[in-house]
Amino acid sequence: MPRGKNTNVYLICKDCKMQNYKTRINKKTITGKLEQNKFCAKCNKATLHASGSEIKHSSS
Numbered sequence: 001m002p003r004g005k006n007t008n009v010y011l012i013c014k015d016c017k018m019q020n021y022k023t024r025i026n027k028k029t030i031t032g033k034l035e036q037n038k039f040c041a042k043c044n045k046a047t048l049h050a051s052g053s054e055i056k057h058s059s060s
């Protein structure tokens, strides 16, 4: 079990709005938007990706 409350979020390309990556953030330590420079396959270049909507886990 992971410690703390980590939340899975999408990293969304700011140019084309594609949800290219998933990452885990700790909402206690990260406030506001997370931004990372990542390669986008659609743009075919490295673009700024911002943390987007939370990925909900369906409990099963």
Ligand SMILES: [Zn+2]
Residues within 6 Å of the ligand: 013, 014, 015, 016, 017, 018, 040, 041, 042, 043, 044, 047
């Ligand atoms: Zn893109």
